[in-house]
Amino acid sequence: MQPKDRQALLSAIEQYEAEARRLAGRVSENQRHFLKVALEKGKELAPTGRMAGPRI
Incomplete structure (x- = not known):
């Protein structure tokens, strides 16, 4: 993988992670305790x- 491609991939991963965290919302105190x-x-x-x- 070329350095340029690797940087683009890492950038995309960071963007997806940030979006996932934003969409997931906050963890409530009850969830944290659980x-x-x-x-x-x-x-x-x-x-x-x-x-x-049932076991799957």
Whole structure:
């Protein structure tokens, strides 16, 4: 890949990332708490059986 092409690719990636962040909006405090607990507890609190839903 030529340096010029690489710069164009990196620029496009930066633009897509910025647009994705803008469209995603902000993470609410409730979502942040949910993710924090999920990281701390892991699969320990994952639902099992019917509550887990179908396996695909």
